[in-house]
Amino acid sequence: MQAQPASASATPSPTTAANRPDYGRSLLPLWPLDPAIAYLNHGGYGATPHEVLADQQRWRLELERGPTRFMQRTLPEALRANAAGLAHFLGAEPTDLVFVENATQGINAVLRSLSFSAGDELLTTTHVYGAVRNTMRHLADRFGAKLIEAPLPYPTLDSQTVIDSLAGSINARTKLLVIDLITSPTALVLPVAALAAKARAVGARILVDAAHAPGQIEFDLPGLGADYVTGNAHKWLFAPKGTAFLWARRDCQAGLHPTTISHGLDQGFVTEFDWVGTRDPSGWLATGAALAFYRRMGGSAIRAHNHALVNEAATLLSRALDGEEGQSPGLRGAMATIRLAGFAGLDRPAALALNDRLWREHGIEVPIIPFGGSLWVRVSAQIYNEMADYRRLADALLAFRGT
Ligand SMILES: Cc1ncc(COP(=O)(O)O)c(C=O)c1O
Known part of the structure; x- marks a missing residue:
C-alpha cells in the first residue's frame, strides 16, 4: 500500500476573511499548550497543533507497519513531496531544498562544507545566535x-542604520557573511537582500539564517540574494520539532554535505541530504x-494579525514599564523586545531567575534576555x-520590579 499523508490527499478549502477562525485564546485547545500558562514564547521552539x-x-x-518497504519505497517519494510543498511555500524550486533537523544543523552543514585561508574574514553581527557564533x-579557529x-x-529604528553599520566591515578579506533574517536576542528583521548585495560585490559567500522567518514574515527566498x-518549519509554520x-x-x-555523511556522498544535493542514516x-x-494548518488558519492573515498584536503589546509593555522598545514596528515580525529597567541583576542567571518567577508565580512563559x-x-x-496575556505580563513585571 502506498502511504499518503492526510494533508497531501485532502484538497484544502481556501480560507477567506469570512471563514477564518476567530483568533485569540479560544483557539488554544487546538494545541497541547497548558491553558494555565500565558505562552508568550512561540519564537522559542514553536508550538505544534x-x-x-x-x-x-x-x-x-x-x-512501523512495514519498516523496510516504507524506508526503501515510500519514504523517498513522500519526503520529496513534502520538500516540494515547503519549497513552493517559500517560492523556491523543490530540487534546491532539503530537510535538516534544525537551523543549527543547516548552518553547520554549510559552514563545515566550506574552507578558508588564514586571514580570511567571516562576518556576522553582534546579534548573531549563540550556537551560530x-x-x-x-x-x-580551524582555518586561522x-x-x-x-x-x-x-534599539534599532531603521534599516539604513543596519546597512551602514555593516557596510564598514565588508571588504576584500570578507569571504563569508552569515546574516540573520530575524535576530534571536533582539527580534530585528534585518535588510538581508541589501546586505547580501554588498557582500556579493566583494565576492563573499552569503549564508542567511532564517531560523525564525518562515511563517513569521513574508519573504521571497531566492530574492534574498543568498x-x-x-x-525552521518547527517555529512559525507549526511543523513538528526537528x-x-x-x-x-x-x-x-x-x-x-550534510553534517552526517551517508550513502549518498557526492551523488547530488538532494540524494545526499535525503538519506542521512536511519531516523524518524x-x-x-x-x-x-x-x-495545511497554517493556510487554513489564515496564512498571510496570521502574519498580519501577529504583527499587529505584537506592536500593540510592545506599546502596552513599554508604557507600563517605562521601558524602551528594541525595534521600530517596521523592523518587527511577530516578536518584540522591551527594555526592563529597575530589575535586580543584568546577567544570564538574573534573566533565568526572572523567567522562572514569572512562570511559577504568574503562569507566564516569556524569555528574559540580557543584551x-x-x-x-x-x-x-x-x-x-490576546492582549490579556500581555497585560498579565505587564502586571507581573510591575509587581516584581525592585524586588
Ligand atoms: C537566529 C537563530 N538561528 C538559529 C537558531 C537555532 O534554531 P534551532 O534550535 O532550531 O536549530 C535560532 C533559534 O532560536 C535562532 O533564533
Whole structure:
C-alpha cells in the first residue's frame, strides 16, 4: 500500500476573511499548550497543533507497519513531496531544498562544507545566535581565519542604520557573511537582500539564517540574494520539532554535505541530504499537514494579525514599564523586545531567575534576555494569544520590579 499523508490527499478549502477562525485564546485547545500558562514564547521552539502531531503519528504507524518497504519505497517519494510543498511555500524550486533537523544543523552543514585561508574574514553581527557564533568561531579557529562581529546599534529604528553599520566591515578579506533574517536576542528583521548585495560585490559567500522567518514574515527566498538559506518549519509554520530546511543556490550545491555523511556522498544535493542514516522521518513528512494548518488558519492573515498584536503589546509593555522598545514596528515580525529597567541583576542567571518567577508565580512563559548591558523581555505573538496575556505580563513585571 502506498502511504499518503492526510494533508497531501485532502484538497484544502481556501480560507477567506469570512471563514477564518476567530483568533485569540479560544483557539488554544487546538494545541497541547497548558491553558494555565500565558505562552508568550512561540519564537522559542514553536508550538505544534494537535492535528499536525496526529499526522506525524499516522506516518509513524505507517512506517512501523512495514519498516523496510516504507524506508526503501515510500519514504523517498513522500519526503520529496513534502520538500516540494515547503519549497513552493517559500517560492523556491523543490530540487534546491532539503530537510535538516534544525537551523543549527543547516548552518553547520554549510559552514563545515566550506574552507578558508588564514586571514580570511567571516562576518556576522553582534546579534548573531549563540550556537551560530560558536560554529563560526570553530571554523575560524580551524582555518586561522578571523571572526568579525559588526556591532549594530540597539534599539534599532531603521534599516539604513543596519546597512551602514555593516557596510564598514565588508571588504576584500570578507569571504563569508552569515546574516540573520530575524535576530534571536533582539527580534530585528534585518535588510538581508541589501546586505547580501554588498557582500556579493566583494565576492563573499552569503549564508542567511532564517531560523525564525518562515511563517513569521513574508519573504521571497531566492530574492534574498543568498548562496544558502536555512530556516525552521518547527517555529512559525507549526511543523513538528526537528523540521527545518536548507536551500542552496544551484551553483553552490556541489561540495555541500550534510553534517552526517551517508550513502549518498557526492551523488547530488538532494540524494545526499535525503538519506542521512536511519531516523524518524515523521516530522518532515508532517510538513504538508503543518502547511495545511497554517493556510487554513489564515496564512498571510496570521502574519498580519501577529504583527499587529505584537506592536500593540510592545506599546502596552513599554508604557507600563517605562521601558524602551528594541525595534521600530517596521523592523518587527511577530516578536518584540522591551527594555526592563529597575530589575535586580543584568546577567544570564538574573534573566533565568526572572523567567522562572514569572512562570511559577504568574503562569507566564516569556524569555528574559540580557543584551548590550540591559535586560530585555522578548514577547512573541501567535494566533492563540490576546492582549490579556500581555497585560498579565505587564502586571507581573510591575509587581516584581525592585524586588
Ligand atoms: C537566529 C537563530 N538561528 C538559529 C537558531 C537555532 O534554531 P534551532 O534550535 O532550531 O536549530 C535560532 C533559534 O532560536 C535562532 O533564533
